Amino acid sequence: MWRTFKSTGSESSYKAHREFSNHLSCIIREARFVYEKRIPGNKNPRSIFKHIRIKLSGPVRSLQLKDDSGVAVHEGDSVANIFADTFVRGVIVEPPLKDLSLSSKYNPDCIEHPSFPSEIVLGKLKKIKTYKSAGPDLISANRGFTLNFDGKIFQVGRPSPLNVVWIWMFTFAAASPRFFQIF
Incomplete structure (x- = not known):
């Protein structure tokens, strides 16, 4: 039909093409x-x-946003405010101020007494690298710090953040059996 219209240019063939389309x-x-x-x-x-x-x-189009009065909004700040208001209404739910306290209810699903056998802790401490190059603080591995665990002294190298986290976690977990309680 389009070819017919292109070859003849008649109005009737164009109307037939538009109707079919x-x-x-x-x-x-x-x-x-x-x-x-x-x-x-x-x-x-x-x-x-x-x-x-x-x-x-298909073509990508953005929705036409309208404010509370029904007027179409095109400015960037107004569009951002409409999206922010919609997000706040649908997502953010704040608790009442009087209920802002930690729950002290007993949770039966929590881990009561996590067991850290000394073999696991000693294995983790032995895996910590003791020979490292000096870092930005110019503390070499030879001037690192030691850790006394279960009567044994470990040279744990320079105090990198990862070493400190591992040591803190195992020491705290061994001292506090409720460290891994799930609230």
Whole structure:
């Protein structure tokens, strides 16, 4: 039909082409509507990816935002404020001020007495590198610090943040059995 219109240039062939094109667009729109209605109940995972591909193949458009009075908003600050208000209403829920206290209820799912056998702790301490080059603080591994654990002294190298975290965690866990309690 388009070729006929291009060759003849008549008004009737153009109207026939437009009518046919509009009819096809209507069929496609109805088929897409039926397909999109079936997606939430469909258990086939491939259909949702097909739906996403179809949606991404079309033009990308932004929604026309309207403020509380119904006027279309185009400025950046106003658009950001509308999104922020929507986010705050839907996501942020603050507790009342009178309930701001830690829960002291007993949780039966927590770990009562985590056991750290000394073999595991000693193994972790032995794996800490003792020979490191001097860092930005110019403390070499030879001038590192020692740790006394279970009657044994360990040279743990220079005090890097990772070493300090490991040592703190194992020392604190050994001293406090409720360290890993889940609130």
